[in-house]
Amino acid sequence: MSDTVLATRGLHMAFGGLMVFDHLDFSLKQGERHAIIGPNGAGKTTFVSLITGLLRPVSGDVLLDGRVITRDPPQARVKAGIVRTFQINSLFKALNPLESVVLALCERDGRARPALRAVARESALIGEARGLLEQFGLGADALTPTQTLAYGRQRLLEIALAMALKPRVLLLDEPAAGLSTRQGHEVFEQLLRLSAGVTILFIEHDMGLVFRYADQVSVFAGGAIIVQDTPDNVRVNPRVREVYLGA
């Protein structure tokens, strides 16, 4: 168990009268690539939000390296290495990719608070930001305002922003949403190339991606994890076929 990075213990969550999940135990191992699948509304996004602290559970705990972080504010969890992307792009529309990434880097290194030294003097960070954008193939778009970027490019920036923080655990909510099958694969390839050593938890509805890139798959349904297994076993599991995959 010592290689467990992230875990939840008896996590209970409800929105008003709607119970999302009840007593959920989950653990994520160091270096694992773990996919979450499940019917719409099963609580996958909610689960990620609980881990990152954007939502608070009704009861139960979230643990990082065995330490309870349920009451920590989201920022503290980011600093501890838990980083996420969003199901629907959540970017800085008026900033360009360069500014967005430099912003992320300044926050990561805690250089945003002293307030009179110009950004231009942070040449190391600016260089790092350029490198990152090149790696994600966004070099040519570095100065284009985000809101005028094509959707697929925005999706890449969404992931680049998360990577800029040098995460230990990366949570991806449908990273390939809005992309074609082929682009989805490209995004994953790129991501995995750049994220050696990072533990990844991702949500996907595209089974091609799930079965190709995950080591482990958890299936959320009806407020619980009904199956947790390797992709090959999940693919043929009759319960999973019944509630999620279909014929």
Add this chain to the structure above:
Amino acid sequence: QESVKIGLLQSFSGITSLSGQQTDGAVKLFMKQNGDTAGGKKIEFVRRDTTGPNPEVARRLVQEVVTREKVQLLIGPDFTPNTLAAAPILMEAKVPSFVNGAATTGIIGEKSSYSSRTFFATPQLCRPLAEYAVKNNWKRVFVAVADFAPGHDCEKYFVEALAAASGVLAGQLRVPLSNPEFSGYMQRIRDAKPDALFIFMPLGELSIGILRAVSDSGLKGSGIKIMGTGDITDETYLDAVGDAAIGTITSGIYSTRHESELNKKFVREYTELNGPSPRIGWTAVSIYDAMRLAYDGLNAQAGGKFDPDKFVSFVHGRSFESPRGPVTIDKGNGDITQNVYIRRTDKVDGVLQNVEIETFKDVGFK
């Protein structure tokens, strides 16, 4: 021909625009009666809008008309804060001014020895009314004033005079400046069971609102006498108060009903010239008197170059007959001594009027 520039700094817009209209009316009437030259000089006006009690704007406008337009005389600015903010400039530039629309004590004299007041000073109205109340055996008086500096002033003088006349303070309260609702206060006054209620409210929503509330709540019908400074029944707003105002006892410096030949002529010609609405309030008279002092002062130095010091020493100490009655500008500091009238609001020929019922002669400004 040589000319003299007079600055006219009043509120022509906003909540207080009615005083601006009266200013224009009075100036127009005076010029019609007395021509547009005085002391051989042509009179020119520089008209600016202070937009109400707004000392920052008033000060800048005074600075502007004094340094750029080079006015020699100033009528205004109105309101106490405006007057105070402008005073140092007028002092330094030696520009004589006539204060109207500002009633606080002590703003004339040491703050600016070049000023004279043709308006009135707060105690002038408050003290006689306290005496009058006690004399008529309304001994227990409840005092309600607007909760701002002039209100606090007025409260002080009235309560002082009431105590001096051995009346009793039945209770007091201060009404916030923006206050659409009086019923809680009315109940409080009713609970105190006073003989009379003394009111000071600035002209406008508060003065109208409180008289309507006094009437609607039945306070007026319950035998409590309603009195106040003349603001609450000023002719310009009286019609908007309506019949609720009838029977109110106020102290004031001027009523259109004042019995004198001069006033009858003034009212007749003013109305002919400016129409019946807005009605003539005390701003009109105050401006009219300022114009007369300006003309007299200029005539006194006819032919010569304008000398502000001579002008002031001529104006200070002058007595004359105004439409409101006899008036004296104090020799020492330029403040005003005048008759104060106790009036009752009544319907005369279907129109609400302030009918004078008693006169306090030559009341000082302290």
Add this chain to the structure above:
Amino acid sequence: MAAVLTVLFNGIAYGFLLFIMSVGLSVSLGMMNFVNLAQASFSMLGGYAMVAATQRFGVPFLASLPIAFLAAAAASVLIERLVLRHFYDTDDLTQVLLTLGLVFMSIAAVTYFWGGSYQRFDLPAWLTGQQDVLGLTLETYRIFLVLTGALLAALLIFGLERTRFGAMVRACVDNQRVAGACGLNTQLIFAGAFAIGGGLAGLGGALAANLLGLDPNFPLRYLVYILIIVSVGGMGTISGTLAAGLALGTADVMGKYYFPQFGGVAIYAATVAVMLWRPHGLMGRRA
């Protein structure tokens, strides 16, 4: 005891007055998501329409109320067609600036046509004076206000908030493009909603004129109160506006009776407290 009950009643009546004054903005802000400060001008217009009808043309007071509604509704639609409809997709502050400009213009225009002084008008005798109800002496006009306000609230809550038309308006506001492509005639729906909002504001002005007085500065004087009531109630819920009106109305009158030394601060302090406690207002919709 009688004094306490009278004060309470007066507070409730004042609450209904605040509700009546604010409901126009509540409709336009809540249903239309349009920060239409010019509603205060439509209130004034309603007041002037009422005064003109009763004083100049001798129309009875009650009959002048629908006239006030219609006049303000017509003006509202006119302004919407000419100006406001170009600003649906702009941000709040732009709308504030735009409609503030309209308020200024309305003030000057009213001064031009009606003069700067307060309007005089007399209520019919049956609405003045006091009535004895259950041993309390209550002001007749306040009783009238409570009844009208309650009727209006019921009408709006069941006739607007809970109906398909209400949903249509909100749909158009949420996403005009999609609403249009779903078959909703957005132009017509917006014009209709503006007519209702403006008309209500006009009615409010006509009913309030007796207690608040009426002059060209009416919109500026009461704008802050209206904003407070609408936001404390929760954007656009009519029941919220009613609740806020009643709560602040009673608090204000009771406060003045029991703690007159606090002056006018009570209502502002209450506003700050409510907004910190429930940022979406007493009955705000969104979680």
Add this chain to the structure above:
Amino acid sequence: MAPEATPVLEARGLCAGYGAARVLHDVSFSVARGEMLVIIGRNGTGKTTLIETLCGLTTLHGGEIRLEGARIEAMPPHRRSRLGLGWVPQEREVFASLTVEENLTVAARGAAWPLERLYGLFPRLAARKRNFANQLSGGEQQMLVIARALSTGPRLLLLDEPVEGLAPLIVQEMLAAIGAMRASGGTAIVMVEQKYDIALAHSDRCLVLDHGEAVYSGRSADLLADAPGLERLLGVGGQADPG
């Protein structure tokens, strides 16, 4: 009158874009009763623009659109909708301040899709009907938008990436339901889909767009079978990165 002869929708020489900017150049196609046409193409090539042009939400620079023979290109969007055009926008544009049920009733017309039938298709929505639409999960919002389009009783359904974010089981059920609609009511479908394998497998004909021009039009089955053709038309994933 022979219904089979007039297509439900016919577009001829469409040139359209946003303001002065042109995105579509001379695009023509038609859809017959009960037929399903898919539009595929790389990112940013003008698929959404084409759909929105049919709805009347873009600037039309030229061309004509006929719905069952009647010219509609000059009509405002709401009139087109009333003539039977149903639209599922790409970006889950639910009416956020309406409840789920209000979303489904606010624009409802005709008797073809009463609430019960919609809830039958998407039981998940029935469970959440009192919630505000912006509280739904991503997939639930997508279901809601589809159900809302159906509630207007369309004769022609325009679907812009409808299966995005939906669980595989739901996708299957939805495609089955669409198949049933085509068979029974003769509803015609125009669908934009990135996942061209799914799209081609379920449709009759396809139109491939590239840089705003129609570069291929034909039977879906043919294209699906033609691997080199697919590679050439849909190419290396959109505007691929140079690096």
Add this chain to the structure above:
Amino acid sequence: MSAVPEWFAGKARWSGFEIAFWCALAGAYFLPNIDIALLSQIFIWGLFAMSLDLLLGYRGIASLGHAAFFGAGAYCAGFLGKYGWGEPVSGLLISMLPAAALGWLTGKLVQRVSGVALLMVTLGLNLILFDFVQRSTALTGGDDGLQGIAVDPLLGLFRFDIFGRTAYWYSLGALFALFVFLRAFVHSPFGLALTGSRENARRMIMLGSPVEGDISIVFAVSAAAAAAAGALLTQTTQFVSPATLSFQRSADVLVMLIIGGAGRLYGGLIGALIFLVMKDWLAALSPVYWYFWIGLLLVLVVSFFRKGVLPSLETGMRGLIARLGKARGGGPPA
């Protein structure tokens, strides 16, 4: 591509326009028949609007009670002058402190609310403070204003004269100094973080940024700058009254900022210039009905300059330059 490493430096560099603008402000003094009193007032309002821009333009939160800070600075300078601290420059600096503290507290209070709630809270706090100042006649002189303020000559040399010459240079100097400070502030990483929070607070949280804590900081800085404007007003007029913290002032400054255009510091200055010059001109031209024309001005500005005058001009200029470039056949290399 070479533009990328230069991007931030390019943004922070002083442009020719800027230098010309400041020279023009200084040079205006020497124009014949210029109303320098009005210009001084524009500088003060411009600084005030600029302080609000930090909140609204950069952080995206509107305050409807910004006059509270202006007034705090104004009264603080007034009290200093009244009780013997007549030296203006140090008085100005001291006056910024209490307001900064007040701003910091306000930021703490409102950090969890946004939108309308924030507007109403700031408005409410402003009104409460106004009410307090206006009613405390013993302490503040109430409506009549604080009496007995004395301000020493600037640097011990220049008396504040009735022509307003000293006031002109003093306000311009203070404006420029604070502008340089604020400019550095918004071009720092912290300024970038503020913009990020404005654009997408949720994402900023997910970058680990202390979004709520930042609100207190920006409120404090903004309040201090507003207070400096207030103190300038007191010192140059030797007068302070409750009007300095009225709701009207809060509304006016917001209007100026939006007219000028939020989010570029200069917007506030340009807005103050347009608004005050128009107001002065209209009020002199048509004292009774100038309200109408100022209203019309607002309507026209938002109709034809959606984002404010300055941004619209910028876009127009850029379009023009691009067209000129094309006409010459060149155009910038991609």
